[in-house]
Amino acid sequence: MSADAVITVEGLAKDYGHLRAVDGIDFRVLRGKVFSFLGPNGAGKTTTVEILEGLRRATSGHLSVLGLDPWKHASELHRKVGVMPQGFRFFDKVTPREAVRYYARLFGVRTDPDALLRRVLLSDKADDTYDKLSGGQKQKLGVALAMVNDPELLFLDEPTTGLDPQARRAVWELLRELKNEGRTIFLTTHYLEEAEQLADWVAILNHGRIVTEGTPTELIEKHGEGPRLVLQASPELVSLLSQQARLGLTIRDGTIQIPIHQKAVLLDALNTVARSGLPWPEINTERDTLENVFISMVGEIDESGEVRGA
């Protein structure tokens, strides 16, 4: 095991009766990194997270979280990690300030509720009861409570689901700060842009198996189609461009796509377009996002049962 790994998982499986929710997965999470777990509904993300938190028992596999077996050493682990469960909720008549104090007493730590609530931009709601908070404010409280014990490792299960774009970016900023402080973050999300922005390492889970993992850039390079020139053109221009085999042109959704791995190819294509004198209503360059990769991978796996390019 590398000295840098705060989480090591080998052959993890979890059965709920006859349902195999997690089907033999291996991964490592390195210290100080943001590790993002992606996958469609029911993929097994929360099950895995809850096993790592020591809340659920694995059916089989070897696990180490901060050097501990999460099931056997759950109480020791709980002192060291911060947890925001999926769909976090709290008691209706408790205020954020009281909630932070309550958690601090539970952990036996000294915490300044004002400072903590300021960090999550919740100071102005410190004394409103939970049932008066908006969806986003409730989630910010969830993040605050995950931080009460100053944890070196945080598990955040969909912390930004349901937040408006501004509130989501505020949480991203907070997660970046937590990372800059050297904390490790295990983040599950359905927002691919969020993973692309924040994650050092992404693992895509589907039907309980990791179908691919890597840095966001690696995954886009490995599974995406590469940068391309996209233009809408008349049939005349299409036929002119088609004559140049080396452009590697394809036609998709009524637009021409030309891969631009080499600058020479891009310049050739543009020259042909310019010299033709034919109209071209729109010309753009495109590259894949993590979302494109995710949708094509998870979609294709479901259709064929095979993993493309993995």
Ligand SMILES: Nc1ncnc2c1ncn2[C@@H]1O[C@H](COP(=O)(O)OP(=O)(O)OP(=O)(O)O)[C@@H](O)[C@H]1O
């Ligand atoms: N306590 C449970 N008892 C039985 N089956 C469960 C239980 N919890 C989860 N499952 C099943 O296990 C599978 C994985 O669920 P899990 O909650 O881990 O998925 P997820 O990836 O977190 O999904 P989501 O994105 O919807 O949160 C699903 O088929 C789910 O129905």
Ligand SMILES: [Mg+2]
């Ligand atoms: Mg879940």
